[in-house]
Amino acid sequence: MNVPVSRTEPVTATRTFTDALQHAAARRTEPAVWDAGRWRTWRDCLEQAERAAAALHRRGLVAGDVLAARLPDSWELVVLHAATARLGVLLLPLHGAHGTRETQRLIEQSGAVALAAAAFQRGHDRTGEILTLRERCPGLRHVWVSTAGAARPDTGGLPDLAELFDADPDAVPGAYPDADADPALRLPPAPADPRTPLMLLASSGTTSQRPKLCVHSHGGLLGNAAAVAADGGLGAADTIVSASPLSHAFGLLSVHLALVTGGAVGLVDGWDPSRFAAALEAAGATAAFAVPAQLRDLIALLEGGTEASGPPVRTLREVRTGGAPVPRELADGVRRTLGARLVVQWGMTEVGAGTYTRPGDRPEAVGTVGRPVSGAAVRILGRDGRPAAPGETGELQYRSPYMFSGYHLDPELTRAAFTADGWLRTGDRAALEPDGSVVHRGRADELINRGGLKFSALEVEELLDDLPQLAQHAIVPRPDPRLGQRSCLIVALREGTHMTLDDITAHLLTKGLATYKLPEQLVVLDQLPTTVTGKIARARLRAIPLPPLPAHPSRRAPERTPDEREPQR
Incomplete structure (x- = not known):
């Protein structure tokens, strides 16, 4: 077989x-x-x-x-x-x-x-x-x-x-x-020794209860960058400007690429589409890194301008993106507005740049996240642990000479991350195309991906456990056309109590939670569905019709489902 x-x-x-x-x-x-x-x-x-x-x-x-x-x-x-x-x-x-x-x-x-x-x-x-x-x-x-x-x-x-x-x-x-x-x-x-540890990077799956810190070596991170450069044709003549911060593996890659190629890098802190566009022009960028939500902002800015004399950054040749789905209309917008080819990348803090499309790929390849970086391998396993057939969705496992060596000071998590034969359990679901390209099908766990910033729903839920008004609560992702996902808090309240989104926000902020992790919608149900063991049945919860997300998130009042009845007293 x-x-x-x-x-x-x-x-x-x-x-x-x-x-x-x-x-x-x-x-x-x-x-x-x-x-x-x-x-x-x-x-x-x-x-x-x-x-x-x-x-x-x-x-x-x-x-x-x-x-x-x-x-x-x-x-x-x-x-x-x-x-x-x-x-x-x-x-x-x-x-x-x-x-x-x-x-x-x-x-x-x-x-x-x-x-x-x-x-x-x-x-x-x-x-x-x-x-x-x-x-x-x-x-x-x-x-x-x-x-x-x-x-x-x-x-x-x-x-x-x-x-x-x-x-x-x-x-x-x-x-x-x-x-x-x-x-x-x-x-x-x-x-x-290139195998010497170089840095620690906080994994996207990190929660404040148990942080996961990936140990990366000199040779691993620089080897990954060298492979990306070889696969993508990047060299000493290139200048890379990233909208993703250097605290993320995606943004850090821009510096390492410039270093191993002898090229140049432009630094921009914080996201503002006008400032980023200006930095691309001032630095003479040939390659830009940005997540899909940022690309949407940039395209909206540029298409809303009055200039019609050609691409706003004439040196720009390539845009690399990842961290969230890339629909065809976004890819077309990049080519139309920026005049640059689009490279779609999948990666993790544990692996760096894992797979990506190549410059010579046909435009329709944007529907995939490309093929593995040179030296790496991907396999897809079905629910029974056997290899999935081509085109069949299963668990994405990954192996690479550039991967992290383990989680810092946590051998238990490290052992759990790998299969017995040395493949990384990514927690993602995917399928393989006949040409070896990977079609990403989303995560298998409860991460929420808000514009490329990923966080654990469980972490936020645990911070709400001490609110006496909540009988049940769960954080679920809601699709968003610009950010990819936004978080919704679904609750069942104890009898005689009341709670608003402002109350929730204030409670989480006093605990020091980052603002991008705050719920952006509050929905009240009589009762959340549970499994036979009493756990919240998330699949059934996601299937419940919910009110639309507010265009500008309100923190004043909870929203109720269209068919919700007042609870029996």
Whole structure:
């Protein structure tokens, strides 16, 4: 019997991050990193990273330590990435959308000994949150605050991150003036083995109750980028600008692609379609990364303008997207409005770029998420655990030399993630086309995908368990034409009680939940369907007709189903 497996030949990456940075600095003397209108070279990055690594080492950070960073996509974050790689310290980039609660749990789970955080980010003063984290996380030996972008810098008494970047540029690389007197101050050699851990990335399936931190090596992440570049024809002449943050594997790929090809990367923090379009033009982008919801915003902006003289970014050749379904009309809009080809990608934090369409694929290939990255393989298993027939939907399992090595400090979760023969259980459902392309059929678990930001419904439900008004409650995804999905809270109230969406929102915000995880609709039923064991029957719950989602989510009053009757008293 032929087992439906899609595989490609590997692309070998033997470089560590520091090796790749040195190579890029030697082969490209022109500008390579664009941030807020300013260009810098890979040589600038290499030299500043060396000084920052020395400053970190002098403060006691050593190989194997974890440094958490809640910073905007910026030159600072790229240099810190390079500095931790040089020292053998694992970088844990934290999502800017995370609240204090999520951030605290990730810091605790990672065992981070240091935190670098922005005092002012996306219009909000975060100094109070940083001080709270410093108090609640006793394992943090160092906390630095970046005041970049703050009108009135106030670090709350914490040291400024600039002290790591302002080390003496005339100092001998790898040593301090007093290193002879104290050899412990001498900067150790950079990691030489590509299998050395490089960074931790929080999995999309992470909940604040049990964070899942993927351990990625130098060779894994850079090998994945090298394979993507080889498959997609990206090279030193390309400039990549990502709308996805560098705390996501999708956004981080843009930096790694530029590094391994010796190309360039443009950095944009936060989503604003006008600002992103301007950045594409200013950086001379040849490739853009954006999730479908962002592409919809960008197309609406550009098609609503008055310019009709051609594509708004004339250098743009390719748009790469993923993280949510890509309907044909969106693909057509990208080609029509941006004048660029569309590459559709599927990936996970555990695997990086997993599958994607190729530049030479026919337009109808957009209905798939392409074929595996070179060196990787995909297989589909049916419910009985046997290989699914071509075209049959089943469990998507994945294997790649670039995958994560496991979940940080959690061998139990790591063992559960893999089959006995070494395939990753992705939790997704898919089918294989005859040419090896993968047709994605959605997730098998309860993740909600809001515009590419994924979160667990269970996490939000658990935070509502202590509300006495709720007899039953469940979070379910509702389809949305722009964001892909939005969350709806369905509840059964205890007799004589009342609750509004505002009440729910206030309760969750006091617990530090990120705003993108908040329910956007409240529906009240007499009773939620349950299984014979008393658990909520989610499949039956999703089949119940519900009122339309509000175009502009209201947080004032619950909505009731059209055929709902008042409960018997």
